[in-house]
Each structure stands twice: as structure tokens, then as C-alpha cells.
Amino acid sequence: MSRLADLRFVETLPVGVRHIRDGVAIPAPSEAALRVYRYILLQGSQDLLYPFWRDVVDRDTGEITGKRSEFRVSVCGRTALEHDVPVYRNAKGGVGIGGVLRCGNVWGCVFCCAKVMRRRAEQIGALFEAIHAEGGGAVMVTFTCAHRLDDSLALMLEKFKSAQRTLSQSRQFRALAESRSGACVATEIKWSPRNGWHPHQHQAWFFPRPLSSDETELLSASLFPVWQSALLKHGLDCREFFKDRRVGVDVRPAWDASEYLAKFDRERDWSLSAEMTAGRLKTGGSQSLTPWAILEDAIQRGRESQAFTLWLEYLRATKGKSCISMKAAAPLLRRFDLPVTFDDIEDANAQGESSIITRVGRVEFESIVKAGGMGKFLEAARSGGAEAVEHIAQNIDWSFS
Template sequence: MSCPCCAAKVGSRRAEEIQHVVERVHAEGGSAALVTLTVRHRAGQRLAPLWDGITYAWSRVTSGRRYACEIAQFGITGWVAVVESPHGEAGWHPHRHVLVLFDTPMSQDMVTALAEGWWDRWSRALGRRGLDGIEHRGGLDVRVVRPDGSGGLGEYLSKIAHEVSGSPTKRGRRGSRTPFEILADFSATGNADDYDLWVEFEQAAQRRRTLTWGKGTRERYGLRREQSAQEIAEEDAGGDDLLGLPNETWQAVRDRAEALLAVAERDGLLGAQAWLTERGLPFTRVKARDRYDRAADAARAHHQRREARRRWRTLLGTDRAD
């Protein structure tokens, strides 16, 4: 889902479902923990093979007799996992957040013991794909989700769903940028490198699932059939026209996107138009099927032009542009 507005809608729906599950787990006397697994990366590595590697590694963690024994030993009732792909000086850094659900209260030590077993299988699986896990303590993060917000997590429970659902409004950490921050930066500056990064992410994400549920988890906690991102976007759109935001409007509202979406959900398309008009921000009406942000379309076109120029320079035997 590459349209920022549609992605925000989808992320909100996913977050609501995850929050429901977390609340239900604690209401039943169980517990939850967040385990983050990472892969060693370097500048210049393509995102797609890194993403494929961590997808394969997670499939090896959650299969086989050892995982079946862990389900019984630790009382695992399900999980939901998301892949995040920030980009920084060391290149793409895809990693997997896993919200693990248990039928009884779990201590930090107990969850860490489980996660260490996962880390061993994760690292071996990455090795079979020609990748490396980051050194043990640097590549494994474990946090028990406590309903009272203790244990240093503070406000974490209230935002756990957005953490796990990979909300497009989330900000990168320690000098990295999320894909939607990269797209926003391109909209603001026109930086060609940001164009290329966004296109690479978009192409990788379209062929892969960002969020996955463990088998039987949704049913266990009373959620209906999982809808695709497109189904959620179409349901929210209701088949009506959408609003297109030109560059200057997006720059003005990108830090207040949630407020605009809240107005749109409450008052519909006309309410969103009124909100923009009151602030003197231009917009256009576009058909519901045109779901990709204009900046994303421009990014693809620009990327194709750059690739064409590179091919011509190779044929001409020069690394200089015409």
C-alpha cells in the first residue's frame, strides 16, 4: 500500500485489531511480549533480498518440532508480526517485530529464554540465504508488554498496536527514515536519490506481505476474516471520489495527516474538503481507483528515466550524463 492516505487508513484498522487482541489477552489473564529480530546489513544492499531473507528466517523459526514444543512449554496462543524497512547511512535495515501472545503471565527472563531459542534458528536460516544475523545482543530485543505501563514501557501499551502494525505515521530512529518519510522528503526537496529509494521500497513491498498473523490467532481472539489492504481502502472509500493533494498541500498537512483523516472519517469527503478550504489549501477530486499518491507515480517515472540514462551511458562507454 503505497498511497500515504490509504496506508494510514489500513494502518489504523490493523492497529485497532491488534489493540483488541492485546486487551483480550490481558483480560483473560494472559500476557504479551514484543520480540524484534534483525539482520546484518550494509550500504548498497538491495531491499528485496534482505526482505526475502527475514521472511524465510521467520518461517523456519515458527515451524518444526521445536516450535511445537515451545507452544506447549510457554503457552503461546498466537502472534502477529510486521516487517519494517527504515533506511539510514548503512542502507536498508529491514527487521521483524513479533507480538507474541501467551495464556499466562510471563516474566522478562522467560520471554528472553524463548526469544534466544528463536534467535538461534533465525541466525541459522539467514546463513542459508547468504545473510548474517547481527551479533546476539545487538540483534535481539525483547520487551514484555505490561497493562499498567510499568517496566520502563510507560505509554507503550497505548501505542503497541501502531508499533506492530507499521503505521505510516511512525518516525525513523537514530538517523534513519521510514519509507513514507523518504517519500515526504522527496515531495519537499525533489532529491533524486529519495526518488530511487522510494521506488525500490514500493517495488519490494508490492510483492511481499508486511503484516502477518500466526495460524489461528485471529480466530482465537474473535477477529473476523482478515481483509486485504485494498479491501480496507475500498471499504473506507465507499466507491466515491477521493481527494488529491498537490505538493504544497501535502507539505502543509503531512505532520497533521491524522487530523485530516479523522475529519474525513467523521464527516466524509465534504468534511475533508471544508477542512482544507478553511486553511486555504488546494486539492483536487480524483476517482477512487486512482489510489497511488502522485509523488509515487512521479517517482516511478523519474526512476525509469534515470535507468534509461544509465543504460545509454553504459552503451556509450562513459559515466558522464549528456
């Protein structure tokens, strides 16, 4: 907490009112605060994970050659690859830094998650646009399983994955899925103090034509017993309904013309691709917390808190796991001449079209990182350009005191 200069900076920013609920004003952080927020989470996570670095020892000589962290997120944005670090402005007006190493961990790094998921959303959106142009349609299929407070997340994820494999290999499932032309898969994880970890999976199924509401309802009802059977084989279970709402398997039409226009009026950037990828950045409610909400609580309460124990379990359980898979959409992607292979680390480190505002020296850059003030630094670059960057770089001691 002592090195989070961004946190002290955000506290100075104005706060509006989002809405009134039960007579209480719900705050609405400024756009600047929301931009800085991800740097607070990144720096806070890295501070929490400091004890999980270890010495790297040469097997032949026994010499300590360096240090390595158990978690990739520990090095994200901290290593300058050039002597001078460029500060750039992209085509949309966003400001960032180049020439630094990004970890590409969409599970545990809020910065890389935002960048990679934005790219995946664009790719899924391009795929749907092509399908929609040919008169096709899509549905969102959500698979869940029952869970308890004492369930291990790592074990649940392994069982869930095995159940999905069993499901995809079953004759009944293949018969139900034979009319689809492809699919994209996204895994999401939440936690609640009442029921523990809640992994679930969203799958966008594409069809040559839009399905009717009766067809989606029939698909939900037909998929449920097959999914439940697959879960039971691996020690899990699910229920079909909860409070008259489908929970084990839920199928809903996604982005036919009328639904898209209705959503667009309420949510400016809504699309099927956003539904598939925005879950990684959702804000947790009172009953169910996203990983980022858990991390925020851990930063505030420290390593001795339950929140940090949960965050550590989450990082270890998701290591090496796929968050979004486009494998089942490969034939469609090839047909529409869209990219077929995807690399999270490559996308996290891609800079895209941008222009360099100025450069900051490696020493100044490292001082800003150590102070936990990258968000404040970039906000200065956004509003004041090269002159503001130079001022902060020359007054680093008092800027982040």
C-alpha cells in the same frame, strides 16, 4: 513541487516549540499541519511517479484503451466514483472525502497506511483485550539481520522471508513456540546512509499467562541460535548483541498491567497494537530514516536525487508483500469471535460512521486534486463547514494559485 498547494498552505500555519535541544528550538508543527502533511506526501509521490504510467494496448486491435501506472499509489484519491463527491465528518470529528478510489497500499501510500494501520491496531488491541481478560499475556519478539549499504532491498526481503520460513519449520523453534497461543507479525523497513536498508520483523506472541522477565530473557537467548542458523542458510547473518543490547532476537514483555500504566502516563495512545502498527508512520532520526522521510526528501530534491532512487527501490521491493499478518492468530480470533480475514483495499475504502457536510462537483474535485490542495480544502471544511467548501469550490483558480 509547482502543484503542491498544500505545501504553500502549511508554510502559512503557526509553528510552536516541541522542546529545546543543545540550545536549539525543535519545532512542533500544528495539528492542522500534521493532517495536511499526509496529502503533501501523497501528491508529491504521485508527481514523482508520473513517468511510470504506460499506455494500455488492446491485444486484438492494437488500440490504446487507456493508461496504467506501475504503482497503485499513483491513482489513490484521484478518481471520483460519483458525479458529486461527498465531504463528510466522522464520529471523532475528522473530515474526509468519500466516493473516491483508495489504493490500499500500506507500504507506499501514507494516506492508506494511516487508515489501514489504525484498523489493524484496533483489531490487535481487541485481541489482546480478550486475552488479557482471561489472564493471558504477550511478548514482543523482534527479529533482525545484518545489512550493508550496497544490499538490494528486494533480495534482502526474499532472503529474510525464506529464513523466517526455515525458522518456523525447525524443530527447535516449534519447541520454543509450543506454549504460545497465537501470534501477529509486522514487518518494518528503514534505511540509513551508513548501513543501507534495514528490514526487521516485530511479532506479538500471546500466552495463556504473562511471562516473567527471566522467561523472556531465556526465550531471547534460546531463539537467537535458531534464527541465526536459519539466516545463514539463506545467505544472511546476525549478531546477538550490539553495545550490550540484544539485536538479532529481542524479546520484551508487552502490556502487562504495570508496564501498560507506565507507558500510558508518557504516551497517551500506547498499546501493544500501536507498537505493532505505528512503525509505518514513525519519523526518521538522523541515523535511520523511515520510508516517509525518504519520500519527503525525494519530493524536495526531485527525480535525480538519491532519495527518489531509494523510494523507487522501496516501492518495487515491497510490491505484493504482506506488511501485517494475523494468520498465526487465527485460532485465537475464532475463539474470541473476532474477524479472521483482512483486506487492506477494503479497509482503505471503508468510510465508517459519518455524516455528510456537503458535496463538491467532480470538476471542482479534480481541480483541487490537480492543484495538490486537498489538505487545505479539507481544513477549510473542518473549520468552516459547507460554506467554506462552497467558497473554495467557486474560487478554485485563485484558491490554489
